Amino acid sequence: MIDLSQKPAQPLVLPSILAADFTTLGEDVADVLDKGADGIHVDIMDGHFVPNLSIGVPIMASLRKRFPDAYFDVHLMVTNPELFVQPFADAGADHITFHIEATAGRKENHEFDLIKQIKATGCTAGISFNPPTTAASVQHLVGHVEMFLAMSVHPGFGGQKFIPEVLDKIRELSPKLPDTARFEIDGGVGPVNAGDVAAAGVDMIVAGSAVFGAPDRAAAIAAIKAG
DSSP, X not given: OOOTTSOXXXXXXXXXXXXXXXXXXXXXXXXXXXXXXXXXXXXXXBXXXXXXXXXXXXXXXXXXXXXXXXXXXXXXXXXXXXXXXXXXXXXXXXXXXXXXXXXXXXXXXXXXXHHHHHHHTTOEEEEEEOTTSOGGGTGGGTTTOSEEEEESSOTTOSSOOOOTTHHHHHHHHGGGSOTTOEEEEESSOOTTTHHHHHHHTOOEEEESHHHHTOXXXXXXXXXXXXX
């Protein structure tokens, strides 16, 4: 089980099930966990905040039932994250991340209300920001969340090309994080660019097609960790 308060010796790899074969999801998850994945990244999309739908609470509950000891990192790409926090926590999430963009136009300090809501479930809390969003927009949450998640593609679909400019924002923000907080990246990361990502300050890497689509998943995971 991942302890976000402890910085790992090398980046952790959390394959995103968005890239798995949903007809054999259980077998795919078991395979990547057996081959070195540190946890599983669960992308939740509502078809509104992002132009795609992914999975719902029953899939999360089924995964938790089958893998009681696995670490599930739930990423809410939804317009109203407050509606999804408790259901996914009840279904077995260990960690829940929401998007700062989803708080725009909401009541003042809505992001702090969401963090409090997440932590009240027993989950750790994370904040995510999209490629066009500045690091400054989430800097006020340093010390309040256990994870910062930089999107290195435009959220909604897997298999996109990595946006290298995102690394500048990570370099800007990562030195400001306390030792007990982690920096995660999601989108277009694989063995080729994992070293650059880690050097920028990332210590948790979400990899979808780079792991699930690899002919040798164990080798792919090991290569991403090694950078």
